[in-house]
Amino acid sequence: MVSNTLDFDVAFTTEPLTRENIFTLKEQIYTSKANYEELEKKIKALRSSISSENLTPETKKNNLILGICLWISGKQDEAFEVLNTLQSNKVACYFLGKCYQELEEYEKALDFFGRSKQANEDEFEIQVDIAETQRLSGDNQGAIKLIQKLSKGHDDEAGLHYQWAHCLDNLGEYEEALTHYNRALEINPEHPNSLFRLAYYYDLNGDDEKALEYYKKCVENAPLYTNAMINLGLMYEDNDDYEKAVSCYYAVLQSYPNHQTARLFLKDAEAGLNMRYDDDKVKKQDQETEVLNIPISDFELSVRSKNCLERMNIITLADLTKVTEYELLSYKNFGETSLTEIKNILNQKGLRLGQAVESEIFIDTDVETGIHDNNLLKSIAEIELSDDCRKTIEEMGIETISDLVAKTETELLEQDSFTQAYVDEINNQLDKLGLQLHN
Missing domain, CATH: 1.10.150.20 (5' to 3' exonuclease, C-terminal subdomain)
Structure with a gap:
């Protein structure tokens, strides 16, 4: 699991800058909205510290850090503008390649990845990025050729087997693709991309149980895998489990507040949730009406x-x-x-005598006096009455204030030993609660 504590110093003070530290920082950024806000503050501070005049070594370093931070924040166009002034820097070239890759300008991405690895022809991670870019550009065969070459010395790399599987997936060689996805998970059981692709594969093939299993595994790890969380939400919606779908979309928006797809799907899921509640309410009312109409x-x-x-x-x-x-x-x-x-x-049938009368009292009390229903649920013992009055009431089978306010004064006075003094006593106590005997 990735630490939630941001450490810009580890990523940017260590010399030379390493992709490993930067990718670790990126993972930390997207574990919470608060971390993303910290990144925004860092970007603002860097902008204000950089002079628009001469590019000193310190300014160049800050420009490089600013460009990388902009890339991490998803602002590829702005990152490109900053990093483009530092093309002689190997690290800047690498992240220019990442910007172009994400902007789907694959030829330029390959060019900058190539420049980035010139100082070290055998740099494995950049070679994997090149294979990924070939795959994204549609050159699956070229990507597989490079991956097979790399696998001779790196067969225990989950990322390599993922790229291999995805290429085979694109070529329709699904069984062999599954072999490499599973191999990637043998090496790293939490490899998010492989978990997502397997979930997506089972989803497309109608195996909802397997798809849910892999989507859930995919979103358990930090940082949040947004596509997996959104697809998981969609699956929950398909199963009419709107509460869980809503929670999925909320989770995405916690880490990515401006994620438009999550906002759109959240709105639909909440509408579905309200509709289901309305349907359930209508069904319940229909069932109750059906029972009440039994002769x-x-x-x-x-x-x-x-x-x-x-x-x-x-x-x-x-x-x-x-x-x-x-x-x-x-x-x-x-x-x-x-x-x-x-x-x-x-x-x-789950009914009782006087039930409809009590319901009317609840409504009248709520609308006309604003008294909470809690008063009606109190027992007779909770109001101040004389012992004789309370005893007489209890002998009538009246246990709660709700039972009491269902009675009229006439009904009470018709009882043996029930006096007008008792009625006045009751009216006085009910008045304190904003209630009254039934008219």
């Missing part, structure tokens, strides 16, 4: 219970949720046995 006649009830419900014009389960336990017991011939039957039916 009472579908259930086995005693003749007395059926007759009582018919006389009360209670036809469906929805009708039952609109009446309270007290209202049922107040009806002639409706006793505890019938009440138990009704409760059992509602319990089977």
Whole structure:
């Protein structure tokens, strides 16, 4: 894993400058947004320190560092302008080659890579860059020829086998390409490019399980492999897992705040997430409506219970949720046995008596008084009432404030031993909570 601590001194003070230190710094830069901002500060400081007049050795060195920093930050055009004044410098030539390669000007890239390696004809890393540029330009056969030559002394280099595999991939020789991708991973199990190409291969061939496995491995390492993270997000979207897709695109934007593709896909994923929530809500409402519309006649009830419900014009389960336990017991011939039957039916469907009435109270309370629903969930024991008043309330089966505000004053006063003093006491306490008994 790459350290998150930036060290510009290691990369640029050590003489001579080495590509290894610079590439390590680049990896560190893209592990976080904060590191990228540090690079921007470094670029600003370098610009202000460089004189526009005579190029002293110190100015040349700062120009070289500025050009490399601009390349690291992804500003290839600006990097080219700075580095182009230092073509006699081997390191500058190398990074000019990288700029041209990324700008897809492959002939110029090959020219500058060639100049960079003139001082050391056997410099392996630059030869790999040349092979990569040949591949990118479409000269896969030329690239393979160079790679095969290099492999005689460097068969244990993961990057070389990756380039070899990619060339074969481009030529349609997929089985042999897979051999070299896997060889690269044997040498370096975290080689990001090989992990990505294998993930992409399985993705194209419809093997989602394997593709997800390799995409996940690819994005576990620093710095973030943006293409892998974006493709992983797309796969999650295909599986309707919009939460994970959104997190993938956010991760890209944390390291690359201006990544337009990630911004676009994030917007689409968030829209899909909202749509799914809406669909789930509609489905849930449809299911609830379907249950509520079940007729009472579908259930086995005693003749007395059926007759009582018919006389009360209670036809469906929805009708039952609109009446309270007290209202049922107040009806002639409706006793505890019938009440138990009704409760059992509602319990089977996840419903209860008075449920619809309570829902209306929640809505009224929220809109008209702004009181949080938490007050309605409190138990009767949490409000200040006299012992006699609380005991009388509890004997009615009222356990929460929600149960209490579902009652009217008339319903309370119809109970034996329930006095107007108790009602006044209750109203006083409910008023403190911004609540009131049902009208």
